[in-house]
Amino acid sequence: MGRGRVGIIDVGSNSIRLVVYERASRAPLPVFNEKVLCGLARGLDATGRLNPEGVEMALANIDRFVTLARNMEVVSLDLLATAAVRDAADGADFMREIERRPGVRAHVVSGQDEARFSGFGVICGIPAASGVVGDLGGGSLELVAVDRSSLGESTTLPIGPLRLMSSGRGDPKRTVLEAIEGVRWLRGETGRTFYAVGGAWRSFARLHMEQAGYPLHIIHNYEVSAEDARAVARLIAVQSPKSLEKMPGVSRRRVDTLPLSCLALDRLLATLKPRSVVFSAFGLREGFYFSRLSEAERARHPLIAFAEEHGAGWRRFELAPVEIFDWLTPAFADETDVERTLRLAACHLSDISWDDHPDHRAEQAYIRVLHMQAPGMDHHDRAVLAIALAYRYKSDPKAAMLDVALRLVDGRARTFARRLGACLRLAYNLSGGAPGLLPQVRLERTERELRLVVPPAARGSLGDVTARRLETTAEAFGLRSTIQMD
Secondary structure (H helix, E strand, O other): OOOOOEEEEEEOOOEEEEEEEOOOOOOOOEEEEEEEEOOOOOOHHHHOOOOHHHHHHHHHHHHHHHHHHHHOOOOEEEEEEOHHHHHOOOHHHHHHHHHOOOOOEEEEOOHHHHHHHHHHHHHHHOOOOEEEEEEEOOOOEEEEEEEOOEEEEEEEEOOOHHHHHOOOOOOHHHHHHHHHHOOHHHHHHOOOEEEEEOHHHHHHHHHHHHHHOOOOOOOOOEEEEHHHHHHHHHHHHOOOHHHHHOOOOOOHHHOOOHHHHHHHHHHHHHHHOOOEEEEOOOOHHHHHHHHHOOHHHHHOOHHHHHHHHHHHHHOOOOOOHHHHHHHHHHHHOOOOHHHHHHHHHHHHHOOOOOOOOHHHHHHHHHHHHHHOOOOOOOHHHHHHHHHHHHHHHOOOOOOOOOHHHHOOOOHHHHHHHHHHHHHHHHHHHHHOOOOOOOOOOEEEEOOOEEEEEEOHHHHHHOOHHHHHHHHHHHHHHOOEEEEEEO
16 A cells, blocks of 8 residues: 555545545544535436436546645545446446546446445444444445454445435335345344444434434444434434424435435334444445555554554654553553553553643643544543543543533543543653653552552652652542652
């Protein structure tokens, strides 16, 4: 894949989009994202051909996207054409026209590969994903079973809402129901999680957030019980466009296609009977790059990959995050695997707000972490990490400032976050950001106390502030603080 910015032009049935990532990595970060609605699949089932007006608009905007990518010094630019282009009689002509543009590698993605890339996209953003991925576009629905890093059975169905609404062939609702009921392997995947991908289902998630008064407006890893999702989907499926326009959170561009999208969601959930529905912002594009990464890169945890890559840009000291992590480990002997991952991520991100005004560092760190575009964590984990970074910069952040995150976590998580933040605060005061000192001063946790064991050579590093921060940290653990001269 090389180094440098990489771009994808995603030619879908309803829209075309240019996304440019800072690099092709385990944690792809988009630095540019622009979408244009062209409606290539409008009328496809009736005519067998791409919408002529959509073709003209698509080609003009692809020219613009190529120019933008060149100006951004993109080192790799791929164009992925999906259902509309591969199914249209004039799809090959459209692709030949695109291939005349220099600097673009154009691909017609098969239905099987589209499902595969969508599955890999979910795995890229949610490494523990296990269940069924559904990616609903304007022209097709891709379904694929996933189990952490591997893919299982897959199917592509030509039942995208835009395509059905303009086909003029029979009842679109019946077509959707019959198509989903015909996928036999779905019956063997019951009781697992359903991962929803695609713009229509992201719109559904936004609407659900508004209706539920959910505090954190981030689509990726938003989780809803299957029962609740079905209830809202059934309600939307019977609404008219005028009724949908009045609902908060519904995009006007989706009012025509949202009812069919919700019908498909309801039918899938009825068949799969999953425990919950998780919405993924990662899909085809991220999966395409994920499929081309080395095995070593794929094996990295996406949150840690993000924290390593972006934390390095925020860091002002030579003190290595792993040195902090190792020093803190004795205090967290009872942590879970998830907490261990969050602790390592926090060590990499622990200098995130050093250049903010001192009065606002805690708040800025909290806001940045709560909303950062990092994969590999659900909303609960995101809240824990944000609270921890707030405590890293302030020993007593006000509950009102942390309100959103506090609503997403339980008592254990709050305690863990407070302890982690206090430990980070202590580590920076003790070391001054210099490497090599923390390994000399041991941090020990017993049943009754949190202890610093200080050798003679390191006594000059202690001070009144260090003692106070140790005391605050010990209080977070419910322990006494002790400084022991070794």
